Amino acid sequence: MSEIMDTYRYFKITLPERVKLVAVSKTKPREDIMALYNLGHRIFGENKVQDLVSKAETLPSDIQWHMIGHLQSNKVKYLVPFVSLIHSVDSIKLLETIEKEGAKRNRRIDCLLQVHIALEETKFGFSEEEVMELVNSNKISQFQFVNIRGLMGMATFTEDMEKVRQEFRNLKTIFENIRKNPGFRRDDFSELSMGMSGDYPVAIEEGSTMIRIGSLIFGERNYH
Numbered sequence: 001m002s003e004i005m006d007t008y009r010y011f012k013i014t015l016p017e018r019v020k021l022v023a024v025s026k027t028k029p030r031e032d033i034m035a036l037y038n039l040g041h042r043i044f045g046e047n048k049v050q051d052l053v054s055k056a057e058t059l060p061s062d063i064q065w066h067m068i069g070h071l072q073s074n075k076v077k078y079l080v081p082f083v084s085l086i087h088s089v090d091s092i093k094l095l096e097t098i099e100k101e102g103a104k105r106n107r108r109i110d111c112l113l114q115v116h117i118a119l120e121e122t123k124f125g126f127s128e129e130e131v132m133e134l135v136n137s138n139k140i141s142q143f144q145f146v147n148i149r150g151l152m153g154m155a156t157f158t159e160d161m162e163k164v165r166q167e168f169r170n171l172k173t174i175f176e177n178i179r180k181n182p183g184f185r186r187d188d189f190s191e192l193s194m195g196m197s198g199d200y201p202v203a204i205e206e207g208s209t210m211i212r213i214g215s216l217i218f219g220e221r222n223y224h
């Protein structure tokens, strides 16, 4: 537990002001979350709807819960009442479902569009072409309850930091191109979620505004 706190303090001291820390607490117990909470931290990320909901129900209500994992349309309704940001929006169908469920609850939902920047085929996300087509379409301006706040991406899992840097740089370029797009001018399209335990320093150098850190804070995860 004291290790959790030491790493957290290190992050608080060293992170540039523009970079928000999402503490990824997936698979970790409530006590670990509360250790950080008691130091003043409020932003936590989970990758499974069920875990997100059950932790949110039993932990302080001023925690900002971020959904970072792949999301199925039929589970959107469970998140809509409370979720603070969905990082992993990767299809138009999902956007439409978030719009519909947001309308039912009269709640605007902050979302990031996940863009596929890695080599691995298994990673979810829009391609660069798809995301550009989407923001150029009038579909997106018709949404009233989906609030697109930026982009999220995951780099290839590799030791080759030059490769990782290229992928983050590519995502940053897509992000800037969208921001410059006259048909898509919004002040709150401002978040670039990139960087995890293994690659966050490079992500920050390449313009990240949000890093998602799990194992470096909470220790390695045990999956059973």
Ligand SMILES: *Cc1c(COP(=O)(O)O)cnc(C)c1O
Pocket (backbone or CB within 6 Å): 024, 026, 047, 068, 069, 154, 196, 197, 198, 212, 213, 214, 215, 216
């Ligand atoms: C698990 C996870 C993270 C955190 O990974 P670490 O390497 O433990 O920091 C970040 N983003 C997503 C989407 C994840 O699923």
